[in-house]
Amino acid sequence: MYDDLLLTVLLTSVPLIxxxxxxxxxxxxxxxxxxxxxxxxxxxxxxxGVTSLSASPYFGMLGGATAGAVTAAxxxxxxxxxxxxxxxTGLALTIFGTGLSGLIxxxxxxxxxxxxxxxxxxxxSDIPVVGVLFSLDVLAYVSIGLVASTSxxxxxxxxxxxxxxxxxxxxxxHALGYSVLxxxxxxxxxxxxxxxxxxxxxxxxxxxxxxxxMTAGRGWIALALVVFASWQPWRVVGxxxxxxxxxxxxxxxxxxxxxxxxxxxxxxxxxxTIIVLVAMSRGGRAERGAPAQLGRIFLPPR
Amino acid sequence: MSPHREIPLLSGRxxxxxFGTFTANDDINFDIxxxxxxxxxxxxxxxxxxxxxxxxxLLSPDNGQFLWHGxxxxxxxxxxxxxxGIGMVFQHFSLFDVLSVxxxxxxxxxxxxxxxxxxxxxxxxxxxxxxxxxxxxxxxDLSVGEQQRVEILRCLLQDPSLLxxxxxxxxxxxxxxxxxxxxxxxLRDDGCAILFISHKLDEIKALTxxxxxxxxxxxxxxxxxxxxxxxxxxxLMVGAALDNSMRTPPVSHSEADSLFCLDQVxxxxxxxxxxxxxxxxxxVTHGEILGIAGIAGNGQTELxxxxxxxxxxxxxxxxxxxDGVSITELGPDMRRQKGMRCVPEERNxxxxxxxxxxxxxxLLTASHESDNVSASGLVSWAKCRALSRKIVGSxxxxxxxxxxxxxxxxxxxxxKFLIGREMMSRPRLLIVAQPTWGVDIGAAQAIRAAMRxxxxxxxxxxxxxxxxxxxxxMSHRICVLNQGQLSDPLPTxxxxxxxxGLMMGGMANAVVERAV
Numbered sequence: 030m031y032d033d034l035l036l037t038v039l040l041t042s043v044p045l046i047x048x049x050x051x052x053x054x055x056x057x058x059x060x061x062x063x064x065x066x067x068x069x070x071x072x073x074x075x076x077x078g079v080t081s082l083s084a085s086p087y088f089g090m091l092g093g094a095t096a097g098a099v100t101a102a103x104x105x106x107x108x109x110x111x112x113x114x115x116x117x118t119g120l121a122l123t124i125f126g127t128g129l130s131g132l133i134x135x136x137x138x139x140x141x142x143x144x145x146x147x148x149x150x151x152x153x154s155d156i157p158v159v160g161v162l163f164s165l166d167v168l169a170y171v172s173i174g175l176v177a178s179t180s181x182x183x184x185x186x187x188x189x190x191x192x193x194x195x196x197x198x199x200x201x202x203h204a205l206g207y208s209v210l211x212x213x214x215x216x217x218x219x220x221x222x223x224x225x226x227x228x229x230x231x232x233x234x235x236x237x238x239x240x241x242x243m244t245a246g247r248g249w250i251a252l253a254l255v256v257f258a259s260w261q262p263w264r265v266v267g268x269x270x271x272x273x274x275x276x277x278x279x280x281x282x283x284x285x286x287x288x289x290x291x292x293x294x295x296x297x298x299x300x301x302t303i304i305v306l307v308a309m310s311r312g313g314r315a316e317r318g319a320p321a322q323l324g325r326i327f328l329p330p331r
Numbered sequence: 332m333s334p335h336r337e338i339p340l341l342s343g344r345x346x347x348x349x350f351g352t353f354t355a356n357d358d359i360n361f362d363i364x365x366x367x368x369x370x371x372x373x374x375x376x377x378x379x380x381x382x383x384x385x386x387x388x389l390l391s392p393d394n395g396q397f398l399w400h401g402x403x404x405x406x407x408x409x410x411x412x413x414x415x416g417i418g419m420v421f422q423h424f425s426l427f428d429v430l431s432v433x434x435x436x437x438x439x440x441x442x443x444x445x446x447x448x449x450x451x452x453x454x455x456x457x458x459x460x461x462x463x464x465x466x467x468x469x470x471x472d473l474s475v476g477e478q479q480r481v482e483i484l485r486c487l488l489q490d491p492s493l494l495x496x497x498x499x500x501x502x503x504x505x506x507x508x509x510x511x512x513x514x515x516x517x518l519r520d521d522g523c524a525i526l527f528i529s530h531k532l533d534e535i536k537a538l539t540x541x542x543x544x545x546x547x548x549x550x551x552x553x554x555x556x557x558x559x560x561x562x563x564x565x566x567l568m569v570g571a572a573l574d575n576s577m578r579t580p581p582v583s584h585s586e587a588d589s590l591f592c593l594d595q596v597x598x599x600x601x602x603x604x605x606x607x608x609x610x611x612x613x614x615v616t617h618g619e620i621l622g623i624a625g626i627a628g629n630g631q632t633e634l635x636x637x638x639x640x641x642x643x644x645x646x647x648x649x650x651x652x653x654d655g656v657s658i659t660e661l662g663p664d665m666r667r668q669k670g671m672r673c674v675p676e677e678r679n680x681x682x683x684x685x686x687x688x689x690x691x692x693x694l695l696t697a698s699h700e701s702d703n704v705s706a707s708g709l710v711s712w713a714k715c716r717a718l719s720r721k722i723v724g725s726x727x728x729x730x731x732x733x734x735x736x737x738x739x740x741x742x743x744x745x746x747k748f749l750i751g752r753e754m755m756s757r758p759r760l761l762i763v764a765q766p767t768w769g770v771d772i773g774a775a776q777a778i779r780a781a782m783r784x785x786x787x788x789x790x791x792x793x794x795x796x797x798x799x800x801x802x803x804x805m806s807h808r809i810c811v812l813n814q815g816q817l818s819d820p821l822p823t824x825x826x827x828x829x830x831x832g833l834m835m836g837g838m839a840n841a842v843v844e845r846a847v
Contacts (some may be wrong), residue, residue: 187442194427194438201425204389205439206410321428 034281035161039169040234042266042273044069044227046172048251049258049265050179051223056255057183058216059196059322063119064104066248067126068221069228072097074130076229077137077239086145086233090168090226093233097225098218100126105217109210112326123248131241138240144233166234168226173266175223180262192216196320199327209327224248253302259318272298338401340365340524341386341417341493346395348381353731355381356392357548363493363541368515368525370535370556372568373545374771379528380741382545383495386526387419388412418491420482420499428471432481435470439485457484460514462507472602476507476627476797483511487518494518495526498742498769500534507626512538532561532772544568565772588655589614590791591671591760596649598633598642600815606630608637611649611817613810615760617789620782621820622806624799626835630815631676631764631795638762638793639673640666653760668699670759674749674766676795678742682749685738689730690719692737693752718755726751726781727774743770750778757788764795779805799828811835 048065055062062068072093079092104122107113148170150163183189191212195202199209231243250272257272258264279294339362348356355378363369373379384390386397388406396403399415406412412419426435437449444452450466457464462480470478479499486494494515500508515525515538529535535542535556542556544567551567559567592614600607608630615621625631636642637651640663651659653669663673675681683692694715716734723730726747730740737745750766761782767775782792782805795812796802802809808820811834818834 187437190430190434190438194430194434197427197429198425201427202438204387204409204419204421204425206408206413207438208410 032158032161034277035158036164038270038274038277039161039165040273041276042269043165043169043172043234044230044247045251045254045269045272046176046266047168047227047230048224048248049254049269050172050176050262051220051227052251053255053258053260053262053265054179054183054192054223055216055220056323057196057260057320058192058213059199059320059325059327060108060213060217061115061119061324062101062104062108062122062217062220063116063252064100064122064126064248065220065224065251066244066246067123067130068097068100068224069231069244069248069251070126070130070242071100072225072228073231073243074134074137074228074239075225077140077142077232078133080142080144080233081137081140084143086143089142089233090145090229093225093229094222095225097221097223097228099221101217101221101224104221105214108326109214109217112328115324115326127242134239134241138238140239142232142237144237168230168234176262176266183262193320196322199322199325203327203329209329213327224251227251250298253299256319257302257305259305260320261318271301275301339363339398340400342398342401343382343386344396344398346382346385346392346397348378348385348390348392350731354548356385359395359545359550361543361550361553363524363526365492365524366519366522367541368519368527368539370539370542371526371528371545372535372542372564374568374743374773377545377568377771378548379545380497381548383419383497383526383528386412386493387417387495413489416490416492417495418486418489418493419495419497420479420486421497426470426478426481428469430470431466432464432468432470432473433466435481436466436485436488440488452488453484456487460484460487460510462510472605474628474632483514487514491523493524493526495528497528499527500529500531508534532564535564536561568772589616589652590654591615591793592652593637594650594652596637596647596651598637598647600633601646606633606815608633608815611637611815613793613817613820615791615793617791618786619808620786620792620794620806622802622809622823623793623795623812623817624802624809624831624835625795625797625812627797629812631812633815634812634817635673635675635762635764635795639663639671639675664699667696672696672753672756672758672761674746674753674761674763676764676768678745678749679738683737683745686736688719688734688736689723689728689740689748690715690734692748693719693722696752697756722748722751722755725755727777742768743774746770747774747778750781754781754785757785758790760791760793761785762793762795765798766794766796767798767801768796775801799831802831803828 048069052062052065075096076089076093080086080089100122104118107118108115145166145168147164147166154160154163183192191202191207195207195209195212203209228244232239236243254265254268254272257268275294275297279291282289282294283291341363343359343361346356346359346361347354359382371379371382381390385392386406388408388411391407397406398404404415427438433446433450433453436453437444437446440449453464453466462484464477464480464484470481473481483499499511519525527539539556541553542559542564543553544551544564546568556564593611596608596611598608606629611634613621633642637647640661643660643662647659650657653671658666658669679685684695690712694710697718719734722728728740728744728748728751740748746768747770750763753761767778770778785792794802794805803823806823809823809826809831810820811818811831813835
């Protein structure tokens, strides 16, 4: 029974890992995209729709990532091309994504699809408790690989160095000859793909249906998770499992009639974020984590 | 001689650049050859920075054409400039605070070098040029002087054929500057052209062969800097005859009670890269200027924070006294209300808020002087603007238009504004770090004169500076900060640049013993 519970926790945390890792890269480049929820919904509806049409959940994954990237490109066009306010544009993107996904998804309501199958590793999955880790779906394994490669790229490669530099001091990066807007645009697109993939995970693995607004605030949790992780990719995984665990605890608690209010439990992830933020700033680390240019508009001087 | 000797490496033909109605560069013709160190001279706001930004592709000219080896080129971006072989050391550093020294340098080098290789090159080259730098140190934790070494090193590693330096020596000690000159001369001998912006005429005489002088955006002349006297250069630059520096008259009431003192103040280093302060005692009396010399990174930043009240709390041991009363626990605002004023070393973001207008910045430190800026407790913007205009007028701050944002002023101009802002309130105690760093000769004289004038009202001044000449000219007593320890003050008439230089290098005891 605890295996089941653990499995559910892990599955719940996968979309958080995907979306937060993408947003982490975006924020490292100095852009704040509050439209994660909207991009996830676009990914979810596209993932569901493509799977329904092609009968292949793998095409569904691709469709979800593409939809996320296209939505993010729209955000990039406004924020980087037209230098609009990032907070306002990001919020608008969420509203836009919620509405458009509902519109596109209206004919899909009530349909069912075959989602991603679990990929059960022989032998390893038979180990008690730990075995759960080896009976997940492909995308869950991929998400860990993506965290690893994001961490590697950010801290071990020149590309990552440039991304961090752009997020710390856009003027200097420009002076050194790096195209700030190009780097940020690609980062935004990457963030969109990850959010789209994360959205597609919901109908492909968690519930094989499409429902309007089915992300249910996961995009916002992903945003909180980036701060929680103090912009370090591996900490996203820990945070996602914690947040996923708290979410499941709330459902399990309700099912078992715990005397704790479910509203209190659903508040926990955010409470945890606040506690971590306070702890970080007391340790003097907050200032080191946040990219200095986060949310700031950069216009190349000519 | 190379075959290109006759064709200039870089030429500018009738270069103009306007910002709105303000013409920063007006019809400038300019040539620089390979193997030439060429000085660009001019007062703050004369258009030097704009011109080099055009050369480096950060700005594009409204009119005119650049030629590279005689071929017309369009320097469309810094990347294009770097590809051509132009490197630049900025006046306001273009470093990334959160990244390490090696990472900062790696960003400026062509792709393909691993971080380890970069670290090795940093260690080799910095040792070769006598600039100590730890490749793993986080740049945000370095002092201004050390950050500049990173900038210079970063350019050197790029093997540029034209190197632009925007006031590179302003934060270096004479010895460090001499080391830099050795580096630059070697680069010149290798055929590299160097465009060198400085206010220090003796440096220009010692280092450069040609000098182009700008005044109000126009080129005055290009002359042979060796055969033109420093006085002539200065007059060409200012456009008027100058009366050169004189020493501050001695204090008449030197044994009066001290106005302000530190009593055995210690402060542990807050980060691995900070310098802790050890047992610092100093005192300054009415009508006196105390100079604190020292090489950047020896605790100047930390000391300034203790003096200004930015650093208070349990970590600080000892007493800070004003009028014989402890103000150790008081923050900057409370200290300001008691008549103390501070001008920190870093202008952008510390002394001034870059994105706020001058009048808003003026309000920030004048908010307690109700007659200046507020009526019935509310801010009176008319009064703020009047105050800002008064500062701009009295201290000859050159602004592109009425009440611009602080960040749009050149470094020297912003400094004039900040010093003016603090002087305007007639403080009883003024603490200034690097008062004339990056400020042109005319304005530096004005600032110094204003500081002396302040003394007449019985005020005391503490100057923390790396500019020895300035300290010798300005202060009554000098002490040296070295590795967080402050030497006993010596009367300025008893010291020479050499003896202070030795103390700055950590040989305080020898000198003090000799003096005693």
